[in-house]
Amino acid sequence: MKKSVILGTVTIAGLAASAAAAATLDDVKARGTLNCGVTTGLVGFAAPDANGEWDGFDVGVCRAVAAAVLGDPTAVEFVPTTGKTRFTALASGEIDMLARNTTWTFSRDVDLKFEFVGINYYDGQGFMVPKELGVSSAKELDGATVCIQTGTTTELNLADFFRSNNISYEPVPIETNAEAQPLYLEGACDVYTTDASGLAATRAAFENPGDHVVLPEIISKEPLGPLVRHGDNEWGDIVRWTLNALIAAEELGITSANLEELAAGSDNPEINRLLGTEGNLGEMLGLEADWAMKALMAGGNYGELFEKNIGENTPIGLSRGLNAQWTDGGLLYSPPFR
Amino acid sequence: MTTMSDPPSESFRPSQLLNDTRYRSYTFQFIALLCLIGLMAFLGINLVRNLAAAGLNISFEFLGEPAGYDINQRLLEYDSQSSHWRASVVGALNTLLVAFVGCILATIIGVVVGVLRLSKNWLISKIMSVYVEIFRNVPVLVWILIVMAVFVAVLPQPRDFRGDSPEASMFLDLFAFTGRGFYFPQPYFTVEWATGSTGWLIIIALLVGALFGTRAMLARATRIQEATGVRPNTLWINLAIWFVPLILACVIMGLAWDIPELRGFNFQGGIFARNSFIALTLALSIYTAAFIAENVRAGILAVSKGQTEAAASLGLRPNRIMNLVILPQALRVIIPPLISQYLNLTKNSSLAIAVGYMDLTGTLGGITLNQTGRAIECVLLLMLFYLTFSLAISAIMNVYNNAVKLKER
Numbered sequence: 001m002k003k004s005v006i007l008g009t010v011t012i013a014g015l016a017a018s019a020a021a022a023a024t025l026d027d028v029k030a031r032g033t034l035n036c037g038v039t040t041g042l043v044g045f046a047a048p049d050a051n052g053e054w055d056g057f058d059v060g061v062c063r064a065v066a067a068a069v070l071g072d073p074t075a076v077e078f079v080p081t082t083g084k085t086r087f088t089a090l091a092s093g094e095i096d097m098l099a100r101n102t103t104w105t106f107s108r109d110v111d112l113k114f115e116f117v118g119i120n121y122y123d124g125q126g127f128m129v130p131k132e133l134g135v136s137s138a139k140e141l142d143g144a145t146v147c148i149q150t151g152t153t154t155e156l157n158l159a160d161f162f163r164s165n166n167i168s169y170e171p172v173p174i175e176t177n178a179e180a181q182p183l184y185l186e187g188a189c190d191v192y193t194t195d196a197s198g199l200a201a202t203r204a205a206f207e208n209p210g211d212h213v214v215l216p217e218i219i220s221k222e223p224l225g226p227l228v229r230h231g232d233n234e235w236g237d238i239v240r241w242t243l244n245a246l247i248a249a250e251e252l253g254i255t256s257a258n259l260e261e262l263a264a265g266s267d268n269p270e271i272n273r274l275l276g277t278e279g280n281l282g283e284m285l286g287l288e289a290d291w292a293m294k295a296l297m298a299g300g301n302y303g304e305l306f307e308k309n310i311g312e313n314t315p316i317g318l319s320r321g322l323n324a325q326w327t328d329g330g331l332l333y334s335p336p337f338r
Numbered sequence: 339m340t341t342m343s344d345p346p347s348e349s350f351r352p353s354q355l356l357n358d359t360r361y362r363s364y365t366f367q368f369i370a371l372l373c374l375i376g377l378m379a380f381l382g383i384n385l386v387r388n389l390a391a392a393g394l395n396i397s398f399e400f401l402g403e404p405a406g407y408d409i410n411q412r413l414l415e416y417d418s419q420s421s422h423w424r425a426s427v428v429g430a431l432n433t434l435l436v437a438f439v440g441c442i443l444a445t446i447i448g449v450v451v452g453v454l455r456l457s458k459n460w461l462i463s464k465i466m467s468v469y470v471e472i473f474r475n476v477p478v479l480v481w482i483l484i485v486m487a488v489f490v491a492v493l494p495q496p497r498d499f500r501g502d503s504p505e506a507s508m509f510l511d512l513f514a515f516t517g518r519g520f521y522f523p524q525p526y527f528t529v530e531w532a533t534g535s536t537g538w539l540i541i542i543a544l545l546v547g548a549l550f551g552t553r554a555m556l557a558r559a560t561r562i563q564e565a566t567g568v569r570p571n572t573l574w575i576n577l578a579i580w581f582v583p584l585i586l587a588c589v590i591m592g593l594a595w596d597i598p599e600l601r602g603f604n605f606q607g608g609i610f611a612r613n614s615f616i617a618l619t620l621a622l623s624i625y626t627a628a629f630i631a632e633n634v635r636a637g638i639l640a641v642s643k644g645q646t647e648a649a650a651s652l653g654l655r656p657n658r659i660m661n662l663v664i665l666p667q668a669l670r671v672i673i674p675p676l677i678s679q680y681l682n683l684t685k686n687s688s689l690a691i692a693v694g695y696m697d698l699t700g701t702l703g704g705i706t707l708n709q710t711g712r713a714i715e716c717v718l719l720l721m722l723f724y725l726t727f728s729l730a731i732s733a734i735m736n737v738y739n740n741a742v743k744l745k746e747r
Contacts, residue, residue: 084708112711113394132497133603143602145518150691150705156406159418170604171408172614173694173705182487183694187495188517188613190603 024096024228024235025286028069033077036062037095040080040176044201044309044316045101054078058099060305061120061226061243064295065097068242068287073298082176083152087112090229097239099226101195103153113230117240120225120302122322122331124218125157126196128203131211133190138217142167147180147189149173154194157220177202195222197310197318204315238285245274245292248334249301251325256300263293274337281337302332389714398719400710401426407705409696411612422706429701430723436619436697437684437727443623444683445676448630455635466631473628478686481625486617486693493517499600514598514605519612521598521605528592537591544583551579614695618687626683633675637668669742677735681728688724698723 028034038046038058046056054076063073079095090098091113101123102108104116127146129135138161148155150173162169172189174180181202184192192199196218203209226243228236249255252271254262263275272278276289285291299305306323310316324330355365389395401423408418413431416424455466473481494506495517508514514521527537555572563569598608641664649663690697691704698720707716 084704087708087711088713107709107711141603143604143606145604150700150708155408155705156709159406159408162408163418169408171410173410173691173696173700175691183490186490186517187497188490 024232025069025238028096032070033075034062034066034069034097035077035079035095036065037079037081037086037089037098037100038062039100040082040178042101042177042198042201043205044314044318045197046078046099055309057121057305057309058101058226060299060309061099061246062097063298064246065239065242067298068245068291068295069238071288071294073294083149084175087114090114090227093229096235097226097228101198101224102227103195103222104225104227105153108227114227115230115236116225116227117236118225118243119223119331120243121197121223123195123197123222123224125154125193125220125222126199126218127215128184128192128199128212129190129215130187131213135215138215138219139165139167141169141191143169144190145170145172145188146191146193147172147174147184148193149177149180150175152194153220153222158193161219181205195224197224197316200318201310201316204317209315234286238287241285242292242295244334245295245337246302246305247325247332248274248337249292249296250303250332251327251334254296254301255304256297259293259296263290270337279338385714396715397712398715400706400712400715403710405706406709409701411615411696422702422710425706426698426702426719426723429696429698430727432695433684433687433690433697433699433723434727436615436622436687436690436695437680437731440619440622440626440683440687441680443619444626444630444679447623447627448679449634451627452631452634453638455631456638470628470631473625474632478622478625479689479692482618482621482689482692485621486613489613489617490517496600496604499605508598512597514600514608516605517613518604519610519614519616521607522609522611523598524596524607524609525593526596528594529590532591540587540591541584544587548580548583552576555579612695614690614693617693618690618695622683622686625686626679629679629682630676633672633679634668636675637670637672638664640671641667666742670744673735673739673742677732677739680731680735684727684731685724 036059038054038056041047042056044056046054046058049055059076059078062076062078066076067073079089081089081095081098081100086098086100086102087108089095099120101121102116103123104119108114109116127138127141129141135141141162146158146169148158148171155171155173158169158171172183174183177194177198180189180192183189185206192202194202196214199214203212203214206212226239228239248270252268252274254271254274259275262271263277265277266272269278273281275293276282276291280289282289282291288294300308303325306320307313310318312319320328320330322331324332326333355361402421404419405422405425406418407425409416409425409428411432412428413435414424414428416428451466451469454462455470457463457466493516496514498505499507499514499516506516512523527533529537532540552572555576559570559572596607598605598610600606645663645667646659649659654662687697688699688703691700694700702716702723703720707713710716
């Protein structure tokens with residue numbers, strides 16, 4: 001009794017909401033908006049643009065899910081979360097899904113009771129240093145001061161990397177990417193480390209991106225993907241297959257340019273099933289027949305989202321690499337729509 | 339002439355619980371207590387049920403598992419393979435360090451500002467008013483961020499010390515003041531038996547001995563003064579008690595200095611005070627000092643002017659009036675609010691993560707909580723730690739308060 005009294009007082013706010021988590025789809029429909037957790041601002045992945053509209057690669061996934069469920073890609077309430085607050089926000093029901101460069105790990109999936117619905121970016125942890133330091137490999141970083149975002153897998157990887165290479169370092173924990181930038185640029189840290197995609201995005205926002213290099217070592221596997229709470233499999237399926245629809249659409253050659261044309265009917269039965277002109281996949285998910293079409297209309301297929309937000313023609317300039325379709329030698333591979 | 343006796347005592351009737359003012363308050367207190375217990379029980383049961391529904395449990399086993407992360411400032415032996423519990427203790431010690439240094443610094447600044455604000459010099463008293471009003475009316479988090487930003491931007495970084503004509507150089511070739519922190523020479527002992535902690539234990543023992551020695555000397559001086567009216571000069575003998583054994587011990591144990599020098603990315607060697615520690619301590623102390631200054635001012639103003647005049651008419655000089663008449667009385671007013679300022683400073687130190695200082699909130703309430711996902715357990719432990727710190731500070735300060743407060747006989 002005494003124990004539960006103390007416990008109760010600390011968690012009134014935290015867990016009261018999670019009891020009603022069973023039917024997220026109904027909640028989202030009743031609310032009319034999707035609450036989507038994103039970063040506090042990482043150019044290319046999720047950041048407000050000049051008009052205050054959220055834009056980016058992760059934002060595209062949120063908009064696709066909103067379009068598939070509600071038919072409106074703008075019906076999204078974006079909730080900025082930090083590395084520390086994101087899991088609490090999702091577990092407490094404050095957000096319906098989290099699309100925030102979150103690494104799929106065993107303990108997050110199993111112990112924290114989340115469900116990773118897929119991988120939308122295959123990443124790895126890298127290091128960025130100023131060119132003038134003349135460092136060419138991460139193994140030369142003995143004694144360096146390293147800025148890390150706290151509450152992420154990066155700080156664990158970093159500890160493992162320096163320990164296994166038997167070199168020392170001075171960690172400087174930082175709460176957000178925005179706080180890390182001035183510290184790194186003023187020289188309070190020699191090195192900034194986070195996922196390689198995040199480094200590219202951060203560097204793109206610098207005044208002189210050319211003065212900084214990303215070291216060749218990638219010290220970890222960071223499969224980033226959207227996630228939902230355990231225990232609501234219907235909702236998990238919706239988010240999973242919306243992501244798969246974006247990936248499959250690229251593989252099948254469905255783009256925002258030819259979407260209307262293909263929706264009228266095509267010779268490829270898989271395209272027809274995906275776009276809802278054949279079969280009843282939408283019904284199985286509890287959505288409209290044209291759910292995938294609406295999701296694709298929101299921002300195009302996976303490849304289009306990639307090129308528009310983080311691709312080689314953007315300031316961030318990431319190449320597809322591991323994130324190419326499996327047919328092009330990458331790792332993207334959607335299960336079949338049938 | 340009146341002969342009044344007590345009315346015959348009536349036996350207790352249940353209706354008195356509501357109608358009789360003697361018992362009514364107990365009835366209501368009892369009902370309120372029942373409601374409170376009911377509410378707590380509801381919250382507790384609600385939590386346990388929701389946790390069970392989510393398939394979670396309350397367990398502190400994670401404290402024994404390896405933490406996996408590194409902490410930059412460690413007062414204990416710690417590496418990434420140490421347990422989460424050890425990481426929490428390292429964080430707790432960092433919190434205590436900031437609280438200890440911060441309280442001392444805040445008291446010094448606060449007393450100086452509080453006294454100067456009462457100065458007859460118009461300019462000084464106005465400057466001190468401006469200081470107090472600016473610092474106590476801006477949130478402490480903002481001050482912490484400002485101090486850190488100025489620190490990092492203004493001071494040179496280690497790379498500025500490099501090259502043939504560096505932009506910055508070490509002060510006296512002994513101290514390095516960089517945006518990453520301050521590097522000081524570190525004393526150490528070269529004689530074999532005194533290396534490690536042995537040497538330092540000897541030094542501490544000598545200092546404690548000197549403290550008791552000087553107190554005995556002062557007591558003796560007071561005795562002589564009371565007997566003869568002439569106070570013997572104790573300055574030289576006290577200085578000797580403090581320094582002669584200390585210097586002898588240093589010579590015998592072979593004192594040497596480890597001077598910081600630039601090697602690789604950073605200065606190596608010496609004592610390193612990190613920018614996060616300095617910025618946090620400084621911001622917390624100048625913020626809290628503004629409140630303490632007001633407490634000190636209130637305490638001094640609470641001593642009536644007649645006391646000063648009476649002391650002056652006895653022929654006491656101004657600084658003796660302050661030390662012997664005003665401050666002992668003012669302390670009675672100053673100490674109780676000072677305790678709560680110390681508690682505030684300690685609790686405000688939990689904002690440390692804003693500048694990347696790994697305090698208790700940063701380790702146990704931050705990374706450990708995050709990596710293990712054990713939010714309830716971590717927050718409970720966090721509360722317990724801070725509660726312990728605060729009660730300990732209260733207890734110590736209350737002992738002091740009892741020593742200086744007005745003794746009524």
